[in-house]
Each structure stands twice: as C-alpha cells, then as structure tokens.
Amino acid sequence: xxxxxxxxxxxxxxxxxxxxxxxxxxxxxxxxxxxxxxxxxxxxxxxxxxxxxxxxxxxxxxxxxxxxxxxxxxxxxxxxx
Amino acid sequence: xxxxxxxxxxxxxxxxxxxxxxxxxxxxxxxxxxxxxxxxxxxxxxxxxxxxxxxxxxxxxxxxxxxxxxxxxxxxxxxxxxxxxxxxxxxxxxxxxxxxxxxxxxxxxxxxxxxxxxxxxxxxxxxxxxxxxxxxxxxxxxxxxxxxxxxxxxxxxxxxxxxxxxxxxxxxxxxxxxxxxxxxxxxxxxxxxxxxxxxxxxxxxxxxxxxxxxxxxxxxxx
Numbered sequence: 274x275x276x277x278x279x280x281x282x283x284x285x286x287x288x289x290x291x292x293x294x295x296x297x298x299x300x301x302x303x304x305x306x307x308x309x310x311x312x313x314x315x316x317x318x319x320x321x322x323x324x325x326x327x328x329x330x331x332x333x334x335x336x337x338x339x340x341x342x343x344x345x346x347x348x349x350x351x352x353x354x
Numbered sequence: 355x356x357x358x359x360x361x362x363x364x365x366x367x368x369x370x371x372x373x374x375x376x377x378x379x380x381x382x383x384x385x386x387x388x389x390x391x392x393x394x395x396x397x398x399x400x401x402x403x404x405x406x407x408x409x410x411x412x413x414x415x416x417x418x419x420x421x422x423x424x425x426x427x428x429x430x431x432x433x434x435x436x437x438x439x440x441x442x443x444x445x446x447x448x449x450x451x452x453x454x455x456x457x458x459x460x461x462x463x464x465x466x467x468x469x470x471x472x473x474x475x476x477x478x479x480x481x482x483x484x485x486x487x488x489x490x491x492x493x494x495x496x497x498x499x500x501x502x503x504x505x506x507x508x509x510x511x512x513x514x515x516x517x518x519x520x521x522x523x524x525x526x527x528x529x530x531x532x533x534x535x536x537x538x539x540x541x542x543x544x545x546x547x548x549x550x551x552x553x554x555x556x557x558x559x560x561x562x563x564x565x566x567x568x569x570x571x572x573x574x575x576x
Contacts, residue, residue, distance in 0.1 A: 286502065287529070289462045338419060341412055341448065343455045344502060 274319045274327050275352040280340045281312035315339055324353050355572050357383040357398040360426070360442075362417045367403035367440065367552065374552035375400070378568040388420040397575040398435045399426055401442030403495070403550060413456060413498045414444030423449050435479055435571050436544040440496055443536070443546030452539055452546045453511070454503030456496075460529025464497040471535055471549060472522035475515045478538055479574035480545040483566035489522045490563035492549040499548040501530040501537070511537055519547055 295309040321327040331349045340347040357375045375383040384394045406417035438446040446452045476486040519536035526533045536547030554564030
C-alpha cells in the first residue's frame with residue numbers, strides 16, 4: 274500500500290525558512306503572497322495490505338519519528354486502491 | 355570521576371570533549387559507539403557536538419532513536435549525570451530526556467562566534483562552580499539552536515530554576531525563547547546547552563571559563 278504523511282508546523286511556531294521563501298516570491302514579482310509555511314511530505318510504501326493496520330503503523334511512525342509533535346502536526350493519507 | 359562520551363556517525367567534537375574531560379577529571383573518559391547497547395560504569399555521560407546523521411529529518415532526530423539511547427535514559431533514571439552539548443543537546447531534546455526542541459536559527463544563518471553566557475542558576479550540578487549572574491564568554495557553532503517549547507513548559511522551566519544558562523547582553527545568536535542557552539531536566543541531572551564549554555579549557559582558547567562547568571559535575575559526584 275502507498276501512503277503519504279504530511280508534516281506541517283503548528284500554528285504560532287516561527288518558520289524562518291517559510292519567511293525567507295515568502296520574501297523570495299515577493300522579489301520575483303509575485304505580489305499578494307500573504308504567507309508561506311514550509312513543511313515535509315513523506316511517501317511511504319508498505320507491505321501491509323490491511324488498511325486499518327497500515328494506518329495504525331503509519332500513525333506510530335509519525336509519532337515516533339517523522340514528526341516532532343512539540344512543533345509539528347502530521348496527517349496520514351492512505352491510498353486504499 | 356568516570357566519564358563517557360557517546361559518538362554517533364557525524365559527531366565531530368568528540369576529541370575536544372575527550373581531551374577536556376581528561377584534562378579536568380584526570381581520568382581518561384571512555385568513548386562509546388552509538389550502536390552499543392550498554393554504557394560502561396560511569397558518573398557522567400556526554401553527548402558531544404557535530405552533525406549526527408547529517409542533520410537529516412531534524413537535528414538529532416535519528417541519533418535520538420539509536421541503540422545506545424535506552425541505556426542513556428536508564429542511566430539518567432538512576433541519577434547518572436548526562437550532559438549534551440550542541441548536537442548533544444538537540445539529541446537529548448529529540449529523545450525526550452529534555453523538554454522542547456532546537457529549531458532553525460531565527461536569522462537562518464549558521465552562527466560561529468563567541469557569545470556572553472549568564473549563569474541563570476548557580477545551584478545546579480552543572481553550574482555550581484560559577485557565581486549566580488556571572489557572565490562568561492563561550493563559543494557557539496550551530497545552525498539550529500533556537501530553543502522552543504510550549505508556554506506551559508517554558509513557565510515550568512523558569513519557575514523551577516531549570517534554565518541554567520542564558521545568552522547575556524543581547525548576544526542571543528539564534529532567537530531562542532527567553533535567551534535560553536541551556537536547560538535542565540526535572541531532576542536536575544540532565545543538562546543540555548548549545549555553546550561549547552569544552553573549547554574554553556586552555557589559556558590558548560583565550561579563556562578557561564568553560565572548566566567550571568566540568569568542575570561543577572566533578573564536585574557534584576564526589
């Protein structure tokens with residue numbers, strides 16, 4: 274099964290990289306960009322075929338390693354086809 | 355005092371640390387490889403600076419899940435002193451042995467320079483040989499030293515005297531909350547800091563003010 278885990282910074286956490294990207298977009302002439310926040314996307318392929326088990330494993334992976342829940346949120350998307 | 359320095363793939367300050375510990379304690383420290391599952395009998399475990407696993411994912415994140423880490427957590431539970439410097443501090447936070455996280459420097463630049471450190475609490479196992487409020491110069495060299503935690507934890511750290519060191523005189527190089535340079539765990543036997551006291555040991559370094567940090571632990575375990 275294929276899955277995607279999206280890790281984003283929580284609201285209120287300073288994102289200096291996002292700010293720098295926002296500034297660069299402005300200097301390229303893209304006007305009206307109110308804000309940019311940078312995150313991470315993990316594409317994971319699993320041998321597991323049971324969606325419930327796969328989802329549980331992906332949750333564990335996110336909590337234990339892929340996201341630092343002090344500053345980041347994560348969202349698991351499972352391709353169930 | 356017996357000490358041990360943990361080496362991860364990408365650690366690069368272990369030699370400075372081993373030398374500082376041997377100079378100050380008079381006993382040769384053990385070097386422990388991250389893949390080991392046991393620590394030697396020791397009074398102090400040190401996680402040194404560097405770029406473990408190339409800072410992949412988040413600084414310290416992968417090292418914090420290494421084979422040796424459960425043994426370090428167990429030793430900390432028994433009251434063994436644990437010191438994390440720079441990448442070592444990042445690893446201790448990622449491992450949950452210290453609260454919070456070290457984020458990318460607010461100015462986005464790697465900073466390599468001297469800062470002024472103020473002793474925020476001189477009543478700890480890592481700062482007792484300093485005077486409260488004493489200011490000493492110490493090098494920093496990091497890209498991710500911006501200490502962050504939730505407001506509740508920050509309040510607890512401040513209220514419980516668990517901020518050991520702060521950047522003084524507006525020298526905060528990274529945007530760290532409350533100018534935090536180093537914090538302690540609840541029990542007071544785990545300390546993490548971004549600056550490098552192991553590089554302020556010899557007169558050749560320009561100052562020997564870093565010695566008191568190691569001498570504090572030496573006195574605490576005596």
